[in-house]
Amino acid sequence: MGDFWVFGYGSLIWRPGFAHVETxxxxxxGYRRSLCVYSFVHRGTRERPGLVLGLDRGGSCIGLAFRVPGELRDEVIAYLRERELVTNVYLERWVKVALEDGRVADAVTYVADRGHEQYAGALGEAEAAAVVRGAVGQSGVNEDYVLNTIQHLEALGIRDRWLEEVARRIVPVENASGPLNPAR
Structure with missing residues (x-):
């Protein structure tokens, strides 16, 4: 089997965790990045859910595509499934992505399952910030997840105004630095 691509839109951008030869x-x-998944494990608990990103229907999403050597297919797919399908809130999908160099590639990615109990739907900025604020799971503090994502998107020159507004609402401006500080 030949090389394949993995499309990352959230934490895979800043922590892919698998071998790849090109980014x-x-x-x-057809999908947009959204804090549309309640996290019961990584960034929250069932008693105090957090929110994590999912791909939800509509719009488009700029992220990173990672090219993985074909001989690592089974290993990388197994890793991704273990990481992304902990509670089966995501659906594994093969999609077409437009690469920056003009090529179109087939890529595996994980989209939110709208029928799953953890699907949060389209939340407003204030509502999303209220869920994120104070939530903690096995992978850490929910605010850190959102802020890490924003910082890495900014470093790549990718704007996500909705996510940036959520971040502004979870971190007071006087304490913010980087992309959340409007005075920079």
Missing amino acids: QRARLH
Whole structure:
């Protein structure tokens, strides 16, 4: 089997965790990045859920595509499934992504399952911030997850105004630095 691509839109951008030989910015049409998944494990608990990103229907999403050597297919897919399918709130999908260099590639990614109990739907910025604020799970503090994502998106020149507004609402401006500080 030949090389394949993995499309990352959230924590895979800043912590892919698998071997790859090429990384490119990529756009996925038909889905948008959204804090639409209640986290019962990584960034919250069942008693105090957090929110994590999912790909939800509509719009488009700019993220990173990672090219993985074909001989690592089974290993990387197994890793991704263990990481992303902990509670089966995501659906594994093969999608077409437009790479920055003009190529179109088939990539595996994980989209939110709208029928799953953890699907939060389209929350407003204030509501999302209220869920994120104070939530902690096995992988750490929910605010850190959102802020890490924003910082890495900014470093790549990717704007996500909705997510940036959520971040502004979870971190007071006087304590913010980097992308959340409007005075910079």
